Amino acid sequence: MNPWQMRDVPFKFQLSDWTLFQTPIRLQLRSIGLAEAGNPEGIAIPGEDQLVPGSQGFALRRLPVDEALPRVARSGPFLRYVPLQYQHCYIDLNTSFEEYQKKFSSKTRSTINRKIRKYTEHCGGTLKWHSYRRPDEVPALFELARAVSKLTYQEKLLDAGLPDTPEFMERARALAASGQLRAYVLFDGERPVSYLYCPVEDGVAIYAYLGYDPAYMHLSVGTVLQWLALEEMFNEGGLRYFDFTEGQSDHKRLFATHQRQCAHVFLVRSTLRNAAIVRGHALMDRFSGWAGQLLDRYGVKAKVRRLIRGHG
Numbered sequence: 001m002n003p004w005q006m007r008d009v010p011f012k013f014q015l016s017d018w019t020l021f022q023t024p025i026r027l028q029l030r031s032i033g034l035a036e037a038g039n040p041e042g043i044a045i046p047g048e049d050q051l052v053p054g055s056q057g058f059a060l061r062r063l064p065v066d067e068a069l070p071r072v073a074r075s076g077p078f079l080r081y082v083p084l085q086y087q088h089c090y091i092d093l094n095t096s097f098e099e100y101q102k103k104f105s106s107k108t109r110s111t112i113n114r115k116i117r118k119y120t121e122h123c124g125g126t127l128k129w130h131s132y133r134r135p136d137e138v139p140a141l142f143e144l145a146r147a148v149s150k151l152t153y154q155e156k157l158l159d160a161g162l163p164d165t166p167e168f169m170e171r172a173r174a175l176a177a178s179g180q181l182r183a184y185v186l187f188d189g190e191r192p193v194s195y196l197y198c199p200v201e202d203g204v205a206i207y208a209y210l211g212y213d214p215a216y217m218h219l220s221v222g223t224v225l226q227w228l229a230l231e232e233m234f235n236e237g238g239l240r241y242f243d244f245t246e247g248q249s250d251h252k253r254l255f256a257t258h259q260r261q262c263a264h265v266f267l268v269r270s271t272l273r274n275a276a277i278v279r280g281h282a283l284m285d286r287f288s289g290w291a292g293q294l295l296d297r298y299g300v301k302a303k304v305r306r307l308i309r310g311h312g
Helices: 097-101 106-122 135-149 153-158 166-177 214-219 221-236 250-255 272-297 300-309
Strands: 005-015 018-031 057-064 072-075 078-092 129-132 181-188 191-201 204-206 209-212 241-243 258-269
Touching: 005 272, 018 258, 018 272, 057 078, 072 272, 078 250, 078 272, 097 221, 106 214, 106 221, 129 135, 129 221, 135 166, 135 181, 135 191, 135 209, 166 181, 166 191, 181 221, 191 221, 209 214, 209 221, 214 221, 221 250, 258 272
Parallel strands: 018 057, 204 241
Antiparallel strands: 005 018, 057 258, 072 078, 078 241, 078 258, 129 181, 181 191, 191 204, 191 209
């Protein structure tokens, strides 16, 4: 099976969290899964002879690397662009939940347990949550998860909430029918307050979509649901890894058992248009990072998020 997918890959020109515009380059795309990443010798960097008609190059997501790479460099006939490098966090599920808990310090375990107790007390002594794995459960899952997702700043500001298209729901049904869906919702009474949506590929549960009601942020409902979901995944015994995918956060580092250096690597034909897009994107990304730090320093982004959440 051909691991490459031809796709118009958008290069988003952003100012901090806000997308100003985007320009696509047609590339052959592939993502390196955790199972494949465990054998890096088997991951071959593509050459010019693997280009297909219409392709302007290659995009490799989550490529394991031994060291930090320069942002823009020449690589044979290609211009190599590395917009993202990060420690890829994941959890090895090939053990017991009891063994997994030993990775945490006693102080951290106590903190997590205290958060769970606090939320349980808030709920009147009963912790209510549900896992969704069957096709007939998908409509209820989407109704509940979407009720939470539409409240999050990720959806309101970044358009990164749980999709509500018929196509996405059908995909979820198909995953559930093949046993490849793990999804969870945490409740306060009958009110959904947090959700976690994980498709499964080759025994790897993927941290795809998550969100929580911002009114419950002080009760750490995202952490509570993450802990409950992981306990069920460990006890299930049929999964190999929990993949936090790209990006880094304190949440991911806290729960991960392993980290590896990864990068998103683009190899594009060295044309004037491609070079302008790549070098312009690199410059904008650098400026955006500086602007984001400035906005954070003066609290602008936090104020905007509060306004979007309705807490003006």
